[in-house]
Amino acid sequence: MDTVKAGTTIKQGGFQLWERELLESPEVKRKATVAQLYFFDYYFQALGYIASRKERRARFDADTEERNLSVTSPQYAREFKSYCGRERVILRRRRTKLRVEQFHIIAQVGQGGYGEVFLARKLETGEVCALKKMRKKTLFKMDEIRHVLVERDILTATKTPWLVRLLYAFQDAEHVYLAMEYVPGGDFRTLLNNSGVLKEEHARFYIGEMFAAVNELHRLGYIHRDLKPENFLVDGTGHVKLTDFGLATGALNPKLIESLKIKLDKVKDNEIVQRSTLERRSLYRSIRNVDPRYADSVVGSPDYMAPEVLRGKPYSYSVDYWSLGCILFEFLAGFPPFSGGTPDETWTNLKNWTKVLKRPEYDRPEDLIFNLTDIAWDAITRLIAHASVRYVALNQVMGHPFFKGVHWDDMRNTRAPFVPALDSEIDTGYYDDFTSPEDMAKYAEVKEKQKNVSKVKEKEVQFGRGVWVGFTFGKNGPGVNMKGLGGSDTPDDGSTLTTIF
Incomplete structure (x- = not known):
């Protein structure tokens, strides 16, 4: 995105080294x-407001004209006064800063080490959203x-x-908030837990x-x-x-990189535990049953992380394809390719991934249907591979025989194998019930992580207000997100002016 026209000079004589x-x-x-x-957002919203205001005035004029109301009649004066009152309400709402009090919390649907996620409804518009709440001081010290x-x-x-x-x-003195669309079918882990292979x-x-x-x-x-399910x-x-x-940023936290390296180095002399396919699948299922929030633990995510990320080496977009290869393996086998019975076993498998990655094999007659086809196994090994030969672009994936018949240009119009059964737009049936002791037991490790985070010493240097510059997004009043007060009810087709990049 260019900010200066070609051929123009920002500063005569160029920049000094420290300025560059x-x-x-x-x-x-x-x-x-x-x-x-x-500024793009500001002017798009302003232009959108002007257009919608003109539309409302045109509808008012057409309605009064259809009823033959004279502009000098008392009835017209009363209705015009009411119309102006509605416009003032819209203007006031546009000028009001977003606050968490403007959202009605319906239920909690998520819990992490740094914050919570709630199902909420914006009071004045009726929008349903997933409201992510995070504490500023915690984010700063971590x-x-x-x-x-x-x-x-x-x-x-x-x-x-x-x-x-x-x-x-939006934000307040203590917290930052992200209000995102609510996706009611839950995460893919829930679907996998219910379906198995x-x-x-x-x-x-x-x-x-x-x-x-x-x-x-x-x-x-x-x-x-x-990436993980x-x-x-x-x-x-x-x-x-x-x-x-x-x-998904330019560089991982150096502390995280170092911790991953340490875990790999600790198991460098460990022997690989040889297990059958059936044993690995049963073991993984038992771990999942004991700890449903397995992916929130330290061991969870590395199951799907590419070796170069774990080792802090240079990497490309292909690391995400490694992760998707691991997920595809789990879809077809019932367990991730490098999962172990203990954290150390998992790290040992990751350290020795070229020796551990094996095609799942079932011998029992009732299990033969779980054996992978040659084409499926070939697809997996194109993804779980050394960085130099691993797939790195979507066109490579699209050209693989495993994906023959996939309508890539019309995927979202294809009927999905599983469609959530929902009672309403605020159905939370596919998320954990945070009022249930049984469901809360799943979050024991997450709660422990929160305790450890709270014990971390606050930084001596205070973060300035400038840290959160540019965080606020969206406005009250009609515009991109507004319905019912003159905003558009037309679903976003991805071609509106609100798409910046």
């Missing part, structure tokens, strides 16, 4: 982009601010149906949609790096949406 370094710093580049986005800002930037940069849509982003045609459908979603992220210039949500029609972009 400052201009090239990631923080300055982000703030420049945020400033551009702010060096997570950048990840939250990146997530906000990704969500505002596109309107594709493959990524969860951001409705509002997927039929090959169903696995092809879902992994194809996951590739399409990840491709949209790559088109924006981001790499996810932490929990990152994919199922919408009301049974189709997939990608969420949770916290690590």
Whole structure:
């Protein structure tokens, strides 16, 4: 995005070295982009408001003219006064800053180490959303601010149906909030837990949609790096949406990289535990039954992480394809390719992935249907492979025989194998019940993580207000997100002016 016309000079005589370094710093580049986005959003919203105001006035004039009301009649004067009153209400709402009090909390639907997610309804518009609430001080002391800002930037940069849509982003003195579209079918882990091993045609459908979603992220210039089934949500029609972009940034936290390296180094002398396919599947199921929030633990995510990410080495977009290869393996085998009975066993398997990756084999007659076809296994090994030969682009995936028959241009209009049974737009049946002790028992490790986070010493340096510059997104009143007060009720088709990139 160019900010200066070609051939013009910003500063006579050029920049000094320290000025060039400052201009090239990631923080300055982000703030420049945020400033551009702010003005785009400001003028798009202003122009949208003007257009909708003209439409409302035209409807008022047409209605009074149809009823033959004279502009000098008392009835017209009363109705015009009422019309002006409604316009003033809309203007006041546009000027009001977003606050959490403007959302009615319906139920909690998520819990993480740094915050909570609630199903909420915006009071004045009736919009249903998933409201993510995070404490500023916690994000600061855990060096997570950048990840939250990146997530906000990704969500505002596109309107594709493959990524969860951001409705509002706002803040108060203590917290930051992301109000995103509510995806009622739960995450893909829930679907996997209920279905076990997927039929090959169903696995092809879902992994194809996951590739399409990840491709949209790559088109924006981001790499996810932490993909797992929990990152994919199922919408009301049974189709997939990608969420949770916290690590999709330029560089991983050095502390995280170091911790991953240490875990790999600790198991370098460990022997590989040889297990049969049936034993590995049964073991993984038992671990899942004991700890349903397995992916929220330290061991969970690395099951799907590419070796170069774990080792802190240079990497490309292909690391996300490694993760999708691991997910496809789990779809067809019932367990991730490197899962172990203990954390150390898992890390040992990851360290020795070339020796551990084996085609699942079943001997018992009743299990023969779980054996992978040659084409499916070939697809997996094109993805779970050394970086130099691994698939790195969607057109490579599309050309593989395993995906023959997939209608890539019309995937979201294809009927999904599983369509959630929903009672209403606020149905939370596919999420954990946070009022149930049984469901809360699943979050023991998450709660422990929260306790450990709270014990971390606060940083001596206080973060300035400028850290959260550009975070706020969306306005009260008619506009992109507004319905019922003159805003458009037309579903977003991805071609509106609100798509910046």
